[in-house]
Amino acid sequence: MDTIQRRVRVTIERELTIELPADFASEDYLQQFRDGLWDIDSIDDVFCYAAEMAVTHGSNSQHDGLGWICEKGIPPTRPIKVWFDTLSNDCDCEIIIHRF
Numbered sequence: 001m002d003t004i005q006r007r008v009r010v011t012i013e014r015e016l017t018i019e020l021p022a023d024f025a026s027e028d029y030l031q032q033f034r035d036g037l038w039d040i041d042s043i044d045d046v047f048c049y050a051a052e053m054a055v056t057h058g059s060n061s062q063h064d065g066l067g068w069i070c071e072k073g074i075p076p077t078r079p080i081k082v083w084f085d086t087l088s089n090d091c092d093c094e095i096i097i098h099r100f
Contacts, residue, residue, distance in 0.1 A: 007097040013090045018050045019083040020066075033065050054084040 023029060025043045033040055040046060046065070053063045059074040067081035 006095050009094050009096050011092045012055075013088075013092075014055055015087040016051050016054060017085045017087060018047050018054070020046065020050060021081055037065050050082050051084070054082075 020043075024046055030040065030043065030046075033046065040049075050063075050066055050069065053061065053066065054069055054071070057063070057069075059071040060068065060077045062068050062078070068076070068078040069082040069084065070076045070080045072083055072085045
């Protein structure tokens, strides 16, 4: 069977709200996060990590340092610690290389 191929760059931009338990901002939690995962400067780094996990793995997924995360409006399958809400979702595609 003949095929054609294109290399396509897909850029997805999402804006989210992230809700973390208040105790995640404690120095004890942040130190445990540093000891177990990687060095972080502040709770803002945890928010960014949670947002990345939400975008790449979606609802009802579990992640080190966060526990279970879920998008608002999606029925949770486990007790959820981190909630997110997608405010905007934009996708752009462009052909990079044509191959025949």
